[in-house]
Amino acid sequence: MSSRKKVAIGKITIGGGESIAIQSMLSKRNDDFDGNIRQAVELQKEGCDIIRVAIPDFNTVKLIEKIKENVSMPVVADVHFDYRLAIESVAAGADKIRINPGNIGDPDRVKAVAKACETKGIPIRVGVNSGSLEKNILAKYGGVTAEGLVESARQTVNALERFDFDNIVLAIKSSDVKNMIKACRMISEIIPYPLHLGVTESGTGSMGEIKSAIGIGGLLVDGIGDTIRVSLSDEPVFEVRAAKNILKAVGLCGGVEVISCPTCGRTRIDVIKLAKEIEDKTKDIRVSKKVKVAIMGCAVNGPGEAREADIGIAGGEGEGLLFKKGDIIRKIPENMIADELLKEIKTITNVTEK
Numbered sequence: 160m161s162s163r164k165k166v167a168i169g170k171i172t173i174g175g176g177e178s179i180a181i182q183s184m185l186s187k188r189n190d191d192f193d194g195n196i197r198q199a200v201e202l203q204k205e206g207c208d209i210i211r212v213a214i215p216d217f218n219t220v221k222l223i224e225k226i227k228e229n230v231s232m233p234v235v236a237d238v239h240f241d242y243r244l245a246i247e248s249v250a251a252g253a254d255k256i257r258i259n260p261g262n263i264g265d266p267d268r269v270k271a272v273a274k275a276c277e278t279k280g281i282p283i284r285v286g287v288n289s290g291s292l293e294k295n296i297l298a299k300y301g302g303v304t305a306e307g308l309v310e311s312a313r314q315t316v317n318a319l320e321r322f323d324f325d326n327i328v329l330a331i332k333s334s335d336v337k338n339m340i341k342a343c344r345m346i347s348e349i350i351p352y353p354l355h356l357g358v359t360e361s362g363t364g365s366m367g368e369i370k371s372a373i374g375i376g377g378l379l380v381d382g383i384g385d386t387i388r389v390s391l392s393d394e395p396v397f398e399v400r401a402a403k404n405i406l407k408a409v410g411l412c413g414g415v416e417v418i419s420c421p422t423c424g425r426t427r428i429d430v431i432k433l434a435k436e437i438e439d440k441t442k443d444i445r446v447s448k449k450v451k452v453a454i455m456g457c458a459v460n461g462p463g464e465a466r467e468a469d470i471g472i473a474g475g476e477g478e479g480l481l482f483k484k485g486d487i488i489r490k491i492p493e494n495m496i497a498d499e500l501l502k503e504i505k506t507i508t509n510v511t512e513k
């Protein structure tokens with residue numbers, strides 16, 4: 160768990176061992192208020208903890224208030240170039256401001272944003288992105304490197320600290336997974352602020368999810384990272400689902416985790432169909448603890464895995480052996496395995512929540 164400085168973003172606190180917060184970003188056109196509000200409601204329902212919205216002009220500042228009227232999750236205003244948009248966003252109720260001091264211009268403008276945020280006690284997320292690294296740093300390091308990203312991040316943090324502002328969340332994002340991991344490891348050693356993790360521009364669908372799982376998941380396993388965003392060229396709801404799965408995979412959030420065997424010539428029950436059905440029907444179960452469900456094709460590894468799980472099935476000829484915490488409970492005909500497992504899962508998850 161992270162021992163970083165705690166930072167409150169509306170009702171969510173990150174850092175200092177708090178739960179890892181899942182973030183996403185609204186993707187409808189900024190002038191489509193209704194579309195953005197619908198998307199925010201959908202993302203909150205999916206399990207998003209913090210939502211970011213692009214504020215490219217003054218009219219869009221009004222969207223912040225509209226979103227907050229419809230969802231309870233904190234809203235982050237994403238501002239570039241014009242410091243006045245950041246100040247207006249603070250006044251409109253944004254719970255965090257995301258700026259890049261490098262493109263805000265004169266230090267006095269950065270100072271004005273810091274002052275506005277300090278007055279209302281809201282944090283600023285700063286960060287670097289491999290796509291917008293300063294020219295002098297690119298020249299110094301001969302391209303995008305982890306060392307260059309760290310140097311730029313350090314300068315970005317200094318741009319706020321010089322005005323005694325320390326309510327900071329830092330992000331170092333790169334589209335290169337290795338650079339992102341290395342840079343985040345390095346910066347986590349030298350600054351105390353919570354880290355926002357993400358592999359930027361990670362692409363579409365499964366490749367984007369794989370890159371994010373390696374980059375974000377690898378760091379989380381080392382105890383680095385306080386809030387995460389999976390960036391996908393897709394509907395943001397998929398970002399939230401992927402983020403939840405990453406947290407589940409590294410044991411940092413509760414829920415039902417299905418462990419299933421890859422099947423082989425010994426398999427006598429339809430493990431693939433069963434695993435998909437159970438995963439689909441349990442993906443929205445919100446519980447504080449992890450509930451492991453093992454679906455194994457036979458008695459070779461089946462009982463072993465099933466024993467480690469909270470509940471499990473080891474397949475036999477047209478039937479499955481139901482295990483609970485390592486004990487064999489009963490045999491179930493294959494056509495009833497899914498229903499019986501779901502019943503058992505429901506019982507376990509209700510018990511867990513007591």
Ligand code: SF4
Pocket residue numbers: 420421422423424425426427455456457458459460461
């Ligand atoms: S658990 Fe059994 S059926 Fe599944 S892959 Fe292993 S040996 Fe094959």
